[in-house]
Amino acid sequence: MIHKNLLRGLLCISLVCHLRAAGDQPPNVVIIYGDDVGLGDVGVYGSKMIPTPNIDRLAAEGLVFTDGHCAAATCTPSRYSLLTGIHGFRNGISVLPPDAPLSISTNILTLPKLFKKAGYATGVIGKWHLGIGAEGEPTDWNGEVKPGPLELGFDTSFLLPSTNDRVPCVYLDGHHVVNLDPADPLYVGTSRKAVNRKGSTQYPDARANPEAMTYYKSTHGHNNSVINGIGRIGYMSGGKSALWNDETMADEFVGQAKKYISDHKEQPFFLYFASQDIHVPRAPHPRFQGKTELGYRGDAMVQFDWTTGEIMRALEENGLTENTIVIFSSDNGPVYDDGYADGTRVKRSGEEVDRGHDGSGVYRGGKYQIYEGGTRVPLIVRWPSEIKPGTSAALVNQIDFIASFANFLGVKLAADEAADSRDAWDAFIGNDPVGQEYMIEEAKGLALRHGDWKFIEEAKSNWAKGSITKKALYDLKSDPGEATNIIEEFPERAAAMERQLETMKQAKGIREL
Secondary structure (H helix, E strand, C coil): CCCHHHHHHHHHHHHHHHHHHCCCCCCEEEEEEECCCCHHHCHHHCCCCCCCHHHHHHHHCCEEECCEECCECCHHHHHHHHHHCCCHHHHCCCCCCCCCCCCCCCCCCCHHHHHHHCCCEEEEEEECCCCCCCCCCCCCCCCCCCCCHHHHCCCEEEEECCCCCECCCECEECCEECCCCCCCCCEEECCHHHHCCCCCCECCECCCCHHHCCCCCECCCCCCEEECCEECECEEECCHHHECCHHHHHHHHHHHHHHHHHHCCCCCEEEEEECCCCCCCCCCCCCCCCCCCCHHHHHHHHHHHHHHHHHHHHHHHCCCCCCEEEEEEECCCCCCCCCECCCCCCCCCCCCEECCEECCCCCCCCCCCCCHHHHECCEEEECCCCCCCEEECCEEEHHHHHHHHHHHHCCCCCCCCCCCCCCCHHHHCCCCCCECCEEEEEECEEEEEECCEEEECCCCCCCCCCCCCCCEEEECCCCCCCCCCCCCCCHHHHHHHHHHHHHHHHCCCHHHC
C-alpha cells in the first residue's frame, strides 16, 4: 500500500505538472504578515471596535482558521520559524537588538529558496527583524549591507531592516540604504559612544533630552536616539536624507507591493509582505487617525486593513486573484502599552481589555506570553480556484508552511532541512479538519498542545508579569481562557504530555518523530 503522504505528494506533483503542461502557471503565493495583530483585532474573529472590512472580505472568500498559530509569542523567533521551518528555541533565537547580524544561516533551506527551486520569483517587502550582516563583523550601512534576505533566497527586497521601534530608521533596497548621502554616513549601535562620529548628523538622546520626544513619550525602554520626534531602541547617527517617515510607511510598502505584483504577473511569484502595523511606535497616516476610539493602536489596525485591501486590489487589477494563494496572519498576539504613550489604555499591568476591546478575544494573554493569546493569531488562506470558503478548527502552525508547500510543489526535503516543519497541506486547503496532533508553542518557556489539552512547562523567567512560572495543564475546550490550572486533577495526562514535549525538544527536528 502506498503511504498516504507519498500519495498526496504524487497527486500534488501531478497537479503542478498538469498546470505547466496546460500552459497555466502554478499559483502565486502572497503572505500578508501583520505585527502584534491579535485574533480579536479582526472583525471576522469578533472585533467590534475596529472596522476591518478588507480582511473580512478576504475571510469571506477564504478559509478561516480558529486554531491557527505562529511559532512563538515574539516577532524574531516567529519570523525565523516561518522562514526556516525550525523552532527558534533550538538555536537561541530571541528578539534582536538593532545591530544584530543575520540570524539565519545562508547555508540552510528557507521558504524563498524552496519557491525558487520550484521556479518562482521571490520577494520580501516590509519589516525584517532577523538581523543583517555577518557574525562578528560590524555591518557597513554605507556600503553593501549584507548578508541579508538576498542571501536567503529572495530575489528582491525592500526592507525596514530591523523593526520600527529600533534604529536604523531607514529603508534598505537590496543591499543599499535608500537615499543615503555619502557626506552624512550612517552608523548604528547600542551606545551613544559607538555612533558619535564626526561629520554625521547627531540625533537627540531621549535620556538626556526627553523633551525631544514630541510625537509622544516613551513609557519604558524606547529612550535612545530620537528620530521624527519618537524615541527608539538603540542609537544611530548620520543618514538624515535617508530617514523614513513613520506616517507614510504603509503607503511606501503598499506602493512597493503593487509594483512587485505588476512586474511579476507573467511568472509565478512568492511575495512575503511583512507590515510594520500594528507594532509600536504606532504612527498611522493622518487619514487613518481618529478612525477608532482606541487611539493609535486601533487606528493602525484600520491602516493595516487598508493595506490588505490594496494588495488584494492589485491582484485583481492584474488578473491574478483566482490563481493566487493569499495567506493572512500575524507574527504574535496583541500588546497594548509596548513602550509608548500612544493612546492605548489599560487599568493595570497585565490588563487585557482596552476600553472594551480585547485583542486576544476569549483567549488569555498576548505578546511575550505562553498563554494561547501569545501564538493563536488570525490565519486566513484564500485560493479562489481551489479552496472552498469556510471555517476550520484544524490545529495548524506557520512553521509548517515549508513542508506543506514542498509537498504541493513536489520538492523533496532532506532530513536536515526545515526539520520542525511538517506537512499540513490538506489542513491548509480545508481537506483535513484536524491538523497536527501535537504542536509546540514558544514564549519564555514552551507549551505543548494535544487536541484541546495544553501543558505548560515550568519556566525560569517570562517576558510579562502575570505569565506562568509553574507547570500547568488546561482543557481549552471547557476553559479557553486558561483560567483554571487542572494539573493536580490529571497528573497522568500532564506527565505524558511533559514527556512528549521533552521528546520533541530533544529531537533534531519534529518531523523525524
